[in-house]
Amino acid sequence: MLKKLSLLLPLLPKLGYWNVAYMLWYRTSSKLGLRKAKFPLGNPVKGIFYKSISLASNYPKEWKPQLKERADAIMQGQLDYFHHHGFEVGNPPNWFTNPFEASKLNNPYKHWTELSDFDLNTGDIKILWEPSRFDWLTDLARAYKVFGDEKYLMTLNVWLQDWSQKNPKNCGPNWKCGQETAIRVMKLVTASQILDQDFEASQPLQQLIFEHLERISGNINYAIAQDNNHGTSETAGLYIGATFLLKQKELQVSLKKLSSYKKRGRKLLINRVLKLIARQGTFAQQSVTYHRVVVDTFSWVVYAMQRYNEPKFSNRVNERLLKLGQWQITMTANEEGNTPNLGSNDGAMFENLHQCDYRDFRPSTQLFFGVLLNKRVYNNQHRDGFDEALWWRYPSSYLNFPLYKSDQLKFGILDKQFLYVKEEQLSLYMRLPQDQFRPSSSDAFHMDLWVNGKNVLCDSGTYSYNSGSETDRFKSVTAHNTVQFGHHEQMPKISRFLYGGWLKASIQKPLEKKSSIYSFSASYKDHNQNKHIRSFELDTNLSQLTVKDTFEKSKETEATVFWHIPVSEGLNLKAVDQNLEILTPTISKSEASLYYLEKHPIQNLQFSSTTNRITTQISF
Numbered sequence: 001m002l003k004k005l006s007l008l009l010p011l012l013p014k015l016g017y018w019n020v021a022y023m024l025w026y027r028t029s030s031k032l033g034l035r036k037a038k039f040p041l042g043n044p045v046k047g048i049f050y051k052s053i054s055l056a057s058n059y060p061k062e063w064k065p066q067l068k069e070r071a072d073a074i075m076q077g078q079l080d081y082f083h084h085h086g087f088e089v090g091n092p093p094n095w096f097t098n099p100f101e102a103s104k105l106n107n108p109y110k111h112w113t114e115l116s117d118f119d120l121n122t123g124d125i126k127i128l129w130e131p132s133r134f135d136w137l138t139d140l141a142r143a144y145k146v147f148g149d150e151k152y153l154m155t156l157n158v159w160l161q162d163w164s165q166k167n168p169k170n171c172g173p174n175w176k177c178g179q180e181t182a183i184r185v186m187k188l189v190t191a192s193q194i195l196d197q198d199f200e201a202s203q204p205l206q207q208l209i210f211e212h213l214e215r216i217s218g219n220i221n222y223a224i225a226q227d228n229n230h231g232t233s234e235t236a237g238l239y240i241g242a243t244f245l246l247k248q249k250e251l252q253v254s255l256k257k258l259s260s261y262k263k264r265g266r267k268l269l270i271n272r273v274l275k276l277i278a279r280q281g282t283f284a285q286q287s288v289t290y291h292r293v294v295v296d297t298f299s300w301v302v303y304a305m306q307r308y309n310e311p312k313f314s315n316r317v318n319e320r321l322l323k324l325g326q327w328q329i330t331m332t333a334n335e336e337g338n339t340p341n342l343g344s345n346d347g348a349m350f351e352n353l354h355q356c357d358y359r360d361f362r363p364s365t366q367l368f369f370g371v372l373l374n375k376r377v378y379n380n381q382h383r384d385g386f387d388e389a390l391w392w393r394y395p396s397s398y399l400n401f402p403l404y405k406s407d408q409l410k411f412g413i414l415d416k417q418f419l420y421v422k423e424e425q426l427s428l429y430m431r432l433p434q435d436q437f438r439p440s441s442s443d444a445f446h447m448d449l450w451v452n453g454k455n456v457l458c459d460s461g462t463y464s465y466n467s468g469s470e471t472d473r474f475k476s477v478t479a480h481n482t483v484q485f486g487h488h489e490q491m492p493k494i495s496r497f498l499y500g501g502w503l504k505a506s507i508q509k510p511l512e513k514k515s516s517i518y519s520f521s522a523s524y525k526d527h528n529q530n531k532h533i534r535s536f537e538l539d540t541n542l543s544q545l546t547v548k549d550t551f552e553k554s555k556e557t558e559a560t561v562f563w564h565i566p567v568s569e570g571l572n573l574k575a576v577d578q579n580l581e582i583l584t585p586t587i588s589k590s591e592a593s594l595y596y597l598e599k600h601p602i603q604n605l606q607f608s609s610t611t612n613r614i615t616t617q618i619s620f
Helices: 004-013 017-031 034-039 063-073 125-133 135-147 150-166 178-194 203-218 218-225 229-245 254-277 287-309 317-331 361-373 386-393 470-473
Strands: 078-079 085-088 411-414 418-423 426-432 446-451 452-458 484-485 492-494 508-514 519-523 531-539 544-554 559-565 572-577 584-591 600-609 614-619
Touching: 004 017, 017 034, 017 218, 017 484, 063 078, 063 135, 063 150, 063 229, 078 125, 085 218, 125 178, 135 178, 150 203, 178 229, 178 287, 203 218, 203 229, 203 254, 203 470, 229 254, 229 287, 254 317, 287 317, 287 361, 317 418, 317 492, 361 386, 426 531, 452 584, 470 519, 484 531, 508 531, 508 614, 531 559, 544 559, 559 572, 559 614, 572 600, 600 614
Parallel strands: none
Antiparallel strands: 078 085, 411 418, 418 426, 426 446, 446 452, 452 559, 484 559, 508 519, 519 531, 531 544, 544 614, 559 600, 572 614, 584 600
């Protein structure tokens, strides 16, 4: 306890004194039952949520087969979890089942304050939340709009009725997280827009959204105190959800509360943009997939602002949002829209108005720039389907959007946190630690290499937030392409999501290019006073990456460099120590995770030395 306290105290200014004080108050008030009193239980919302509408007239025929296949699978009770794992869950599903383990929650009808995030009999609570994110709602709404089959409309209404019956306000796990509540607001509003009834929403729909806004508003300070995507998602849900309801021709809920929610939501949302999005676009969580969550959130927000005639954001906010989108373009590593798997990856993809794979970031980027600038980043006329989300927003005009031309350099360092080099058939990324926001794993100086569209040096990913030793293994320094001193982690662990001894990189030699060679050097010192200096030279003519890791060790006698390789063809690694002695690698089987709760085999090469340097030459 004293050791953890000693690790926590230096972090207080970085975490924010108000944030820490609020989190302590939040946990205390929850244990005392004050939160339960603040969020009274409600009754199920009954009635028909959505009504019949006319069909879409110009939906591209190339997209129809996949849309119909997805909607028909839902009709048969099949859902995808984390955009990857398919399960038969019933029609309607049991909202409290973990299909990965075929387990059901023992008592789903407790007040949400009485349920744990991590100790449920069904395991990871994120699995229970997944069908209640309502991806199926917008899938069925799209299918009904395109094909006109009443079975899709009937099913989405039946499922919503069943969800409301089984999940009355503040009852059960699906009300526990404000962000989950906000995601449902996003999907309920989006479905209304797809079905052309967002100015004449039914009374049940208005009531359901209003109850969600009450839940978000009552706990919004908890979201703000975390300084992460909860703040952007929940403030967006509060602002746009209230705006949506205030636009109804016949308002069935409290005008006074909605006006307050709208004003507060917009104010806090702007605050989150300016605090959590750095000047060159890096989001506070230092994660590629969480970055997309924020991009998709603002696609939804800005489109709704246009549709409901809301005042535009200031130039300062819009400039920050533009950098947010440019960052995502920079991190897209191949023509299929894939990105390096850097940072935490919890399986979230908020924008699902398309049939593309979870790892394809093009639909998100395309929609964002279409909404923000009325421009398109990619152009291939429906072939891969990444235009579909943009079609649903601007069906009659999106093809006339001019192409966006980014002025970003081919190499650089974004907000002193992400180094990138992008040539035509080669991309290199390096993670530079900074101590401004909470780190999520021991990945300082991890390097990711892509050649001819393939990820030849990879990050292991996340796998799960609640799988015990498996979670620890994927967060460990050994799961990244970097260095371990002895058997220690780069940072000591304080709690499940909090490390002590945050690292901060110091640049020794700026990133530069001379002829065909890129070079760079940086260092950091860990909590054990071990210093790691990583330098590299990337020769694009010779197709060779040379990485020099130099150590100043305090106690440990050995250092190990880890390299994770998903694609072994054409990749050759050789290493020598300080004395130019050739090092024999330890080669072992390892695993990587590209989707939440998915893992697949990769190869792990380890070079160890008791000297003060390891130089690895990687030919590709």
